[in-house]
Amino acid sequence: MPELPEVEVTRLSFATHIAGARILGVHLGKPLRWPLHTDPRSLVGRHVVAVRRRGKYLLLDLDIGLLLMHLGMSGSLSFAVHPTPAGKHDHFDLETTHGVLRLHDPRRFGAAVFAQNESDPVAQKLLGKLGMEPLSDDFTVLLFDQELARRKASIKQVLLAGEVVVGVGNIYASEALFLARIRPTVAAARLSRPQVIRLHQEIRKVLARAVEKGGSTLRDFSNAQGNEGYFQLEAMVYGRTGQPCRVCTTPVRMIRQGQRSTFFCPQCQKP
Template sequence: MPELPEVETVRRTLVELVSGKTIERVTVTWPKIIKKPVEVEQFKDALVGQVIEEISRRGKFLIFYTTDFALVSHLRMEGRYGLYTPEEEIDKHTHVIFYFTDGTQLRYRDVRKFGTMHLFKKGEELAELPLSQLGPEPFSEEFTVARMERMLAQTNRSIKTVLLDQKLVVGLGNIYVDEALFKAGIHPERSASSLTKKEMKILHHEIIQTLTEAVAKGGSTVRSYVNSQGEIGMFQLELFVYGRNGKACKTCSSELERIVVGGRGTVFCPKCQKRKKSKSR
């Protein structure tokens, strides 16, 4: 599933590809992608004549701002956008096409059909699900160490489970949670409330640093991810633990282990990320 760095990279490439284009018509061949309360025909009719003015991001969601609407799109596991010409063959996994007045087409392709699109009147998108309950952006002033301390102190859930919950901070998924926890030296099964203030400060820093570096590298291509221009990410070359089960730790050479935390496969270093709870806060 694309996480913040991948979605941000897609956003940046889409800005280059479709900003300022006018939608002539829309086709939808997999109606379940379009979420209520807007029906498919309403979705298609509303976007006719709309100009794409801005493309934003909230956590793992893309937001297409048109003249009057905000289209909130989640790529889920395999969703992908690309700009095409009419001469190019339409792939069988293409489920939504935005036809522009200049003859080009923005196609949404999704092999597993898990992606979603919500349409709101502009200005209402942040007050409604799926965006209304999201936590702060990791690069924002709202995401402070103090906020982390307050939220983590309130729960005995594992720290990995808490970080995957988009209410503490948005944009983190399996890849970058594993990486940030490794760099912070924190075992993924540690109770969130057991972290010391020092550990929280380090973790806060590593979350921001890891995501910053991943964005700079265009995200991680570990399965099928490419940006909207068909380019792969390069941060997978920098990964310390994710996807490296059984390999040597880049820091201490110990064998990396895989466990399941909160239903998610998790790779960690048993030496660099000891489970023992720190005694002083």
């Protein structure tokens, strides 16, 4: 599943190219996770002003209205001046004067949804419960600490839930907890202040670094220009069960938490 860094890398790969373009047509393939919520013809003639990101949603600000896009489990976006004809897994084409933005999504858990603005109930349903944006200034140690103090679930599961902070998916949660030297099974509310400070810092660092490196290819991610990321080449614990910890050489351990794999070093991340 594309995680926050991959979505941000995707955004960076086409945002400047599409800005200012006029929409010439919207072509839909098979149904996606959610309907477009407007007649595709009603978007013709509107302009794409800018592309923002909130969590794992891309927000295309139009001169009138907003187009929210999500890559789902297996979706990827491409932006091409001269695209090939749409294939059987291409389910959304936004044809513009600058090129075609295409959602390729074999499993069809992705979506493109039109809303009047961010307060529109259609948008609120998708964006309303999202936690703090980890790479923004709104994500402060103070707020992070306050939110964690109210939660009894394990810190790993609280991070994955996305209600406190968005975008810390399975890979980055394992990595950030390792770097902050925190056992993933500890209750969020039981983290000490120094641990919260370290975790806050490592979440930002690991996500910023993943964006810088072009995202992760742990699944089938490629950005809108078709380049693959290579963050996984330097994972500290993720996917390294039984291999020596890069810090202390203790074998990395894997456990299941809420159906998801968690990787950690039992020595570096003492309970």
